[in-house]
Amino acid sequence: MLRLTREVRFSVDRDWAGHIDFARPITNSWGGWPSAVGLVPYLRLRATVAGEPDPLTGYLCNIRELDELIRRFAIPHAAAELERCGWRLSAERLLQAVWRAVAERTPPPARLVRLELLTTPFVRYAIEREAPAMVELTQQFEFSAAHRLHCPQLSDEQNLTLFGKCNNPQGHGHNYLVDVTVVGEPDAKTGAVLPLPRFEQIVKQRVIDVFDHQHLNADAPQFRALNPTVENIAQVMHGLLEGAFAPARLRAVRVYETPKTWAEYREEGGT
Structure with a gap:
């Protein structure tokens, strides 16, 4: 089974409800339209x-049709919901409304399996x-x-060979x-x-304030006997956060050590 993801970017205002002109030329889809x-x-x-x-075209779905679907249904729904609810509109409700509008309209034979809404560069929602x-x-x-990456069970030479700088x-x-x-x-x-304020406060108190500006080996009890690799950091953080978000539940913690290296610890059965 193959998956294909397409991102559509757009601006929306509640005053646009019922007034979006899809005949207008799309002049900058990279920056977003409208x-x-x-x-x-x-x-x-x-x-x-x-x-x-x-088998002939190699296409799972023509992305132009996917773009058209999202624009024709998602943008008017977003404008209408903003007109109806104003700033009280939650991203979750908007995403659910868009899902209901487009889920069964995907160009066959492809099936929509995930829809993700990014409201800022740092917050996203998915169904x-x-x-x-x-x-x-x-x-x-x-x-x-x-x-410092170091295993006391290994010799200094072995540690240097394994972990380098x-x-x-x-x-x-x-x-x-x-x-x-x-x-x-x-x-x-x-x-x-x-x-969101509760979400942020939990993560700040249980994880960020615990490890920020610390030497993990020397200052963090969680790593006194545990090598602070990015893999272990992700798993430790998951343990510190698990059970803290009820009635929601923790699904995953992903830690980026660099833009090129990250580790993720997910709940069992999570995809």
């Missing part, structure tokens, strides 16, 4: 379809076909820390990025899986 006029929300939707590619009533919420955080006795630092993903059914009253 483009922002004044200060209005700028959103990105990622549609993931699955299936088998056509999966297997559980469309549930919404994933992911937010990115940052902290700085030093560490990362075995420097003085340690070295990283600006880590952390993606925390929770999942749950949006609250019937607020429309939110989890209030």
